Amino acid sequence: MFESRIIRLSKEISDIVDPMQPTGSPSPDADVAAFAPTRPATVLLREFIELSEQFERSIGEELEVNPTDLQAMEHLLMGGPLAPGELARRVGISAGATTTAIDRLVALGHVTREPHPTDRRGILVVPQESSRDRAMGRLMPMIMGIDAELDAFTPSEQETITRYLAQVVERLRGHAERRAPEE
Incomplete structure (x- = not known):
């Protein structure tokens, strides 16, 4: 099944681009087909990225959060409690946008604001275990399934x-590197 899918994708690609012909130099007016990937692995990576984004949107919908709030939750779930400023830096949004995102996440019960243990003026944004469990309940089967796919390959192939x-x-x-937000 997997091989037939690769063959189908390869044929679709060759209908778009002849891999033996030069594609020319990139320009804004260039034909998109001239830059289509010519190898099945590249096509599958593109599909993987698209499906990952679709999966992420699905989790966001289930948790009733927008993409920015989901990104904030991901940082909190993976990194633990964070100060709002650090969360803003990791997500790449302004302090005001971070406050708004935290407010929404608190209202939904995904996070709480708690006093910072060593800075009496500071707070930490703490992910709630129930939200963590919901998110991980969707993520872990997918992650484990992808990891198990490697079992079909020899150690050298892996x-x-x-x-x-x-x-x-x-x-x-x-x-993906981007400039730091200007203050």
């Missing part, structure tokens, strides 16, 4: 897959 994905992550990281 190393190759890992090396390729590490390079893809670094490439994406380089393109």
